[in-house]
Amino acid sequence: MNDQPTTPPPGHNPYFQHPVPQGPPPQGPPVMMHTAPLPVQRRPRRAGLAATVVATAVVVGAVAGVGGAAAYSALDEPTSSSTSNAGSSTSQVVDTPDSPAPDGSVEQVAAKVLPSVVKINVSGAEGSGSGSGIILSSDGEILTNNHVAEVAGDGGTLSVDFNDGTSAKASIVGTDPLTDTAVIKAEGVSGLTPATIGKSSDLRVGQGVVAIGSPFGLDSTVTSGIVSALDRPVDVGSDGQGNSTTYPAIQTDAAINPGNSGGALVDLDGNVVGINASIRTASTSQGEAGSIGLGFAIPMDEVMPVIDQMRNGETPTHARLGISVADVAGQNGAQVTEGAQVEEVSAGSTADKAGLTKGDVVTKVDDHLITGADSLVATIRSYRPGDQVTVTYEQGGETKTVTLTLDSDAAASNS
Structure with missing residues (x-):
């Protein structure tokens, strides 16, 4: 893949x-x-x-259009019977009990x-x-x-x-x-x-x-x-x-x-x-x-x-961090990692106040591992404005953790 x-x-x-x-x-x-x-x-x-x-x-x-469906009906087929030296048998119709679904x-x-x-x-x-x-x-x-x-x-x-x-x-x-x-x-x-x-x-x-x-x-x-x-x-x-x-x-x-x-x-x-x-x-x-x-x-x-x-x-309304992110490409500091790399931080946003900067890599939100940009977006989508979250990120080769309160997009044209 x-x-x-x-x-x-x-x-x-x-x-x-x-x-x-x-x-x-x-x-x-x-x-x-x-x-x-x-x-x-x-x-x-x-x-x-x-x-x-x-x-x-x-x-x-x-x-999609619903086209004509091929249909089969036994009622349209001619009836037939067969005999043998051993005699013949006839299928029987029996009542099926109308039992409730389990x-x-x-x-x-x-x-x-x-x-x-x-x-x-x-x-x-x-x-x-x-x-x-x-x-x-x-x-x-x-x-x-x-x-x-x-x-x-x-x-x-x-x-x-x-x-x-x-x-x-x-x-x-x-x-x-x-x-x-x-x-x-x-x-x-x-x-x-x-x-x-x-x-x-x-x-x-x-x-x-x-x-x-x-x-x-x-x-x-x-x-x-x-x-x-x-x-x-x-x-x-x-x-x-x-x-x-x-x-x-x-x-x-x-x-x-x-x-x-x-x-x-x-x-x-x-x-x-x-x-x-x-x-x-x-x-x-x-x-x-x-x-x-x-x-x-x-x-x-x-x-x-x-x-x-x-x-x-x-x-x-929706929760927001106030950053633009991309998938991690190549090496970050001293190690290769995966996560959401910060491309831009909105001035005055909760991420800005928490100290996140361009180039940082977000790797976890609470207990949710962040594997890429879509992963971070989807995770933040599961929260509401005003929720507190703990964000783990890499900055300059160091792993840092910060607790912040998510912003609302109520007054923002983007996140």
Whole structure:
């Protein structure tokens, strides 16, 4: 895994395929997917997530058409019978007991969570597509990805398809590009089933999880797998100010495909622990690739404060150190190391007051090891403004530790 894709210029994401070409695809409805300002700003020499053996990318927005599916039905086949000297036998139809699903089974999880997950249809000036959403309140507040909602843009439209077959128009309540989250509101609805929000911090690698959403526009789709990694730094692009959307993702091998974006990743108790947001996909010369067993979800613990701010009509805020960083390249002082190398320190920031300077290498935040720029960004993203953290860094060949209070980006155009 030695490929290191170059960092996109501000406002450009090389992994982003716009959700909608003009006009509908040849067969079926178009479908939008995410496969996938900042606490730490990164410089162009930062390396992104490494590619796999085949060329891969973290897909943060794409559209796929649902074509005709080949179908097989035994009812369409002529019936036949056979005989032999030993006689013949006939299959029998027996009643299957209608036993309840066992606790902790995927069947039981699906029954609990499906009423709380919706399909979101979105259209705007540049086209149309679809994604998924999670019901937050009985009167229609719905959580989804920013890259799903933003397709509507100014003057676009949103509608929601519920699990019971009903639908409603919707409007945007709030968006946060930095965490790739958004809240929308379905109009004229009541009595919906809100999802139960769990704690992503309780997850363990190897634990069973279930993904629910609308891949390729196929609503109410359930897939299952395990948590294959935690705190995976996933970088899915940057805004016009150079601030990146990087989060400490839950990695899963549950099949996640275009259209799953904004849907629920739940534990086997049916509690939402993540928002399906991006996928690692093999490059393909023909259209959009699907799941290869590497999907990423935004952990709920980290984004619930931001979601609550949007629901309350507030502008989301994020923690910041006040530095720009890059991956460590080559030798630092007397030893080769890995971490996030400071490229610039904002005057008056918490990092500046703590004594960090250009050239320092941040190697740890509290107990989190920092392996590169994305790792530091994702780690700081998991905190809130005002939190105290202990930062370990190398300066002039010496290892230093400082405890500081994280700034807020409320009054800053970048981090």
